[in-house]
Amino acid sequence: MAAPFDKTDDSVVVIIGTGAGGGTLANELAQKGISVVALEAGGRYLPQDFLNDEWDSFGQLAWTDMRTTSGDWRVAKDFSNLPSWIVKAVGGTTTHWAGASLRFQDHEWKALTNYGALEGANLLDWPIDGAEMASWYDKAEKKMNVTGTNDNPRLPGNNNYKVFSAGAKNVGYQEFHTGNMAINSRDDQDRMMCQQTGFCFQGCKWGAKWSTAYTEIPEGEATGNLEVREKAHVARIVHDDSGKVTGVEYLDENGDMHMQAARIVCVAGNSMESPRLLLNSASTMFPDGLANSSGQVGRNYMRHLTGSVYGIFDKPVRMYRGTTMAGIIQDEAKHDPSRGFVGGYELETLSLGLPFMAAFLDPGAWGREFTTALDHYENMAGMWIVGEDMPQETNRITLSDAEDQWGLKVANVHYSDHTNDVAMRNHAYDRGMAIYDSVGATRTLPTPPYPSTHNLGTNRMSENAADGVVNKWGQTHDIANLFVSDGSQFTTGAAENPTLTIVALAIRQADHIAREMSAGNL
């Protein structure tokens, strides 16, 4: 049967969320002839709709539904109802992401083995490894047209990169370039090449940056096998007496409740919403929430340790011109415990416009110490730290007492740094400041983490059902026809921006689901 599908059609795969995981999975399944209903909480915005304006774009795209926070992270104090900067729209956070597409390093798949047990950390090896993932990464890089792979040239360096790379060279780093970016460096795949516009975070108006909103989703829809329902907020996943899931209940934009039947349900709502949904779906049979026999649903929330360093110079930089994140130093990404911490971090170019710089440089700060930095906005260069943070059982998503506009319990996001996170961030701040000092910075500004964009863990993958929520295919240990298809599957966070891995896992999961359906196992 072709889309649109009947709500009583229990032959469809229902996917919740249309970002890197859900959007990719939807297209991959549709290409294989499988009927898919994708439910997306947000509306649909395409390149012509995107706004070159930070606050207006935030209003258009960001997930601003209520959430609450706790823990010692500064975000809980400065942005208590905005723990993350992610997107509520068709395409999810692939509209907002900057495009950095890095493979995990081999040792990162086996963090427990390679780092050892750290007190307070809930480290575990992934049940898959680099060899298993290599061919899926190949497919993902091809799909996303990643620079530095498949003969795609790297992007040219912008002003911010020139300062960054000169500093990298001065301090003796070897591995730096303009990155592996899912941004066209030449016209390809019916999408334009990058026009160095900036505003990568606000949705690429040229469509040069890969986003499921205008690649995977329309490709899937063109097969006739994919129906995307926008402004459909899933409230609950329901199941039968045998414990198999049978469909989902969702609210439309008017608040009317609908039920969509399903053969398989795949959850891809990001690491805050996915566990929230499983917990909100608690029933008599599953009083602690769906797929939670391990008690691990919502736990091990990771966000990369992050942080930024800005340098001010005596001459203009104009860091905001050009591709926001086309610049990376990888020398510190290795695991080298002699630095005083396990795991590693990437340094990547980053810029914010003046309005967001004012909001995020030092939230809550005021007075001349703060404003003299902004006075020299034009002379600033910026970089972002992306490092592996430790999974901790106590860093977790739970259901808050607060309710959203639909009367559903919202996610409370609890996060406190591990001592390893603090040691790594301080190391990265020192290196970042040294990089800018070496090119003549007159002032450097180590900047605290922003609301999270890399939300990971909370439904982690594990070999044994007692240790995690999903198996190596993203299939929940407890319920065979319930899958997790987003970054919440991550067993550990690695040092790399997660999108490429989420996409590779989704392509692989689609293959598995199709195979199991054919075999009559699902």
Added chain:
Amino acid sequence: MQDTKSPKGLTRRELLSRATAAGASFVIGAGYVAGRDAAWATEMNAMKPESFATLAQMARDIYPHDQVADQYYAAAIKGYDTQEQAEMAEAGLGKLNTLAREMKGSDYIDIGWEADRVEVLRAMQDDPFFQTVRGGLVTGLYNQKEIWPIFGYEGESYSQGGYINRGFDDIAWIG
């Protein structure tokens, strides 16, 4: 800002002749606040002119940018001059003035040195009124497109074709 004409059709000379000085930067008249040079003026809807001038000074002292003219600070706080907000603002400014008289012996706007005013603000910075004003300024001040060029920020670039031919890599002082 919103009123480029002087209120009620007054000439600049008339406006200044009818106003009294408030602090270093402002003059206040019957129902309006203006810059000392009368280059801008704004009519009051709900707040007392003295209070509005005090709030504008407070805004500058929270986020002081010497190259940003007073009219932009006034625009950033104009939202408090409404029936819904004025009472809260007047009450908060009342507290500020009480504290200013205790600490420095005069109303806030009459304290001559910025460092002394900042001392008063530091003593008040955990107060919800201070936090409301400060938080509001983050967008109210810095999201005014008119001030972006002062900071060297160019804003929207898509309509001009991005920077691919307009200097994305034009930095001259680095190798």
